[in-house]
Amino acid sequence: MVRIVWRDLPYMWSINCTGLPNIATDNTGKQIVGAIHMDLMANIVAPTKFNDVIRSVPAVYNKLCSAELVVFYCSVAATRSPAVMSYYKRAVLAPETQPATYNKDQLVLLLEGGVTAYTALGGLPNRKYILL
């Protein structure tokens, strides 16, 4: 039995007239310039995506690990980005997966409310690839 609670509803795929999931509705069309894009449809694939897009790509992993501040976000930052953030924190804190470039003073944060809350602040262009 699948139990759906109210907080999950915004993150589920909507069903279009063909009965197939409309994946595009899971993307707000807004993205912060220069962000690493995970293309994550659901948190169930978060470990695989994290390994494929971040952990297995030294340039990306080292870029993240050496940063002073890392901010994770998705549409509303309730399931997908917290999941990826959790896997990232586990990876960098585990001695066997912690790279030499890891910045121990690094701050890892989740954007509260996701990019939806951020764009709701106003004053931002209504187009893709916004920059703060």
Added chain:
Amino acid sequence: MPLDATVIQPIASTWRDIPEQLSTINPAKLKTLMNKEVSKKFDEKSKIVFVDCQSGNGEDSLA
């Protein structure tokens, strides 16, 4: 701590499989931080990195 620690607000996990507390940043504080600090601190060395976890490319979601 290189950044203002007051932006950190521990929250309860919204995903039950995540055991640890995740620190969050308020969007308004992030905007302020970026506006004031990017040019001074992060501009040249790219010390701030964003990870976008949305699906697809968003082309169909454009207003």
